[in-house]
Amino acid sequence: MKALNELFKHFNSSIGYSLALFDENKNLLIATENNDAKFLEYHFTYSIKLQGNDELYLASKDRLGLEVWKLLELLIIQTYNQNSYSREELLISLLKGQYDPLLLKRAKQQLMKASDLYRLILLKGEENIDMTDTLQLLNVAFKGDQRVISVEMDYGIVLFVAGDSHNPIALANQIRDTINAELLIDIKITISRGYDKLQDIYEAFKETMEVIEIGKVFFPGEHVLNTENIKLERLIYSIPYKERRKIYIENFKKDLYDKMEEDLVYTMEVLLNSDLNLGEAAGKLYIHRNTLNYRLDKFYRDTGLDLRKFNDAMFFKLSWLLRKSIT
């Protein structure tokens, strides 16, 4: 777009025509004078065919002579083609929040292809770790895979994964294990939700960065986090710290949890993570179902909360998350 802008500035100063360039949907891309120009304000329009069936419209308030029109067409096509970006460059521009219409159009063609959904996977290394080898490894691992593009940003490495043929969690685990084994470095990985509009890519990027921070608070030992699986944690984290602390102190028995046996709390956490399924929780804890019931009874005696009941379980979950978020 920058080159086209320059070209149109030049038209204005050297030729003096009032010109504008519109995309195939008649959205204004560039104008020599009025940046709010509407397609219908121009009396004369000329179609410019580009590579890949793309079409632009050059609009003028004055009729253009054939030679002038042909010359302008040639200049616009050449400048447009000079503006070609690699898939990586397009992705970096979008991740930086640069959304001009031409860039978006090209990005859609090159990044999305037939896919209607994409996710971002963010890889964050420890501070001061050089991620060059990691990027090289990813480029080798996904060479020839049109659905995955890797780029390095200041915050970490971002993978753009188009379509839903890759299971994001499995892919993230595979990436982590491969990096661990080949480079002997550790990384944290977060996965965005699925998005269908490239305009949302900056949001998706922010989301993955936010989940890294949320992970430090709620899942310190976890290395792969999927945004879709931590909705409640995101909700709690969106409350300002001071407010969280206030809610916790005012509504929950702070001292009680401090005094509670670690084993008992762990048991309750496993039960919550098993969707209150006693059999599943007992299996995960390698204890008999009766032992789990005994612990639940003890927890009820200590707290007045019966985690076999949804409301009590929800109350405990919220209080526990709040506690985690302020300690």
Added chain:
Amino acid sequence: MAKLSLQNIYKVYPGNITAVKDFNLEINDKEFIVLVGPSGCGKSTTLRMIAGLEEISQGQLYIDDRLVNDVAPKDRDIAMVFQNYALYPHMTVYENMAFGLKLKKTPKDEINKRVMEAAKILNIEEYLKRKPKALSGGQRQRVALGRAIVREPKVFLMDEPLSNLDAKLRVQMRTEISKLHQKLQTTFIYVTHDQTEAMTMGDRIVVMKDGIVQQVDTPLNLYNYPTNVFVAGFIGSPQMNFVEGKLLTEGQHTVFVFDHNKIQLTEEKSKMLLDKGYINKDVVMGIRPEDIYNDDLTLKKYPNCIVEGTIEVSELMGAETYIYLRVGKDSFTGRVGASSSNIKPNTQINVAFDPNKIHIFDKETEVAIF
């Protein structure tokens, strides 16, 4: 080849979440050590601390008498194999194995030498020019191992490397990894949640739960002499049967009473219980399924160890039959001869518990008395 010493190792995450507590272990040179336990027990975290991928919060880790707490993973002379291994699809087997060394800027000749040696050890020399998609599952797994072998590490660290494989391939690869250990004569530390893998592969096994080492021992000792209820239940399939009851004296003998049933304990075990003051106390009794008998010979041999129960289900497994028995409010699994397959559900039978194989645990602490 290396020995390792883990001394009072802790892993504490922010928020005071303790993943590993006071882990102590001496690993001998060339030993095959298996860390086993349920999900979240701290076994992978321990392995990752050895690798240097996780920082050690407290304690000392020595590799060959060198303190390595602050040594970068790449300088620890280790190689890792993980569950979610990925081969680079467009590279040949040779290139896949060489890739890590290329990243380390190893000279070409050296890479070639190491890849050829590893290929020979793994019997994959003839596949070196093939791409991963042209390999079987087992061959791919060998390439994944090859990528670790070419590093020529002092210690191999394996984190559930077989978990993603189907049952048949898992059994096959179990043997291959054991053979590889013998060939390489290197220290192996292997993490798994699968007690069968642990029992079949390890020279010694470390059983973990909630970040704490429960027992370190040889597979046979773990099976025969578990130190607590958790280890007893975790090791062995089907699981050991547990029942709560009381120890009483009957004449010269000690009996374990549960419901309306009595099991007379051996003289030696009675004395031990008496010495430790367990008579008239509530305890937990454990008996493995294979130590429950329904044949006439054993019933006659142990007439004071017989209980009557109702068969709920019987499963013919080929060489043996699993019987699921209800005795009052308690249930037991027995592993009996295949001829018992004709036992129908809802029939009453007598079974004998081998008194020599009975385990007794403290009810409060769950620690084994024997």
